[in-house]
Amino acid sequence: MRPARRIHNLPHQAARRRELRAQLTPAEARLWIELKGGKLQGRKFRRQHSIGAWILDFYCPQEKLAVELDGAAHDSTQAELRDTRRDAWLRAQGVRVLRYENRLVFEELEAVLEEIAANFGG
Structure with a gap:
């Protein structure tokens, strides 16, 4: 049996x-x-966590849930x-991904947090 391949927080990405x-962008900081x-309901989040080639x-980790904020670059x-x-x-690795436009963090923060929490346990 082959050992599991490491895909989280690969050492070569540590500096980045x-x-x-x-x-952090203003939306990420907020x-x-x-x-x-x-x-948020006792769930621990990590900032700028890498999985495979993606940061x-x-x-x-507890929920295998990624939250991405999208600015003009997207x-x-x-x-x-x-x-x-x-x-x-990411979905193929079992990670669920939620995406939000940066502006929503400032305009509808409570709704963003409610949606993130609604994805716990799923």
Whole structure:
């Protein structure tokens, strides 16, 4: 039996993950305030957690749930295709992906948090 292949937080991505954590977007910083320390129904989230080649904005290991915030960089057709491919690969690994436009974090934060929590236990 072959040992399981490591796909979480690969060492070669450590510097990039650290850089991204130090340079959160305003929307990421705002949502992190609500997710860190188990504030959302006791679930622990990680910032800039990598799975395979992808670095996720937020990841809850207990729920295998990724939360991605999309800004203007995600508006192009090429970016949409990349996001679709990425989400499909993550789903194949058993990870559920929720995506929100950055503006929703500021305009409808409670609704975003409610939807994230509604995806717990599923």
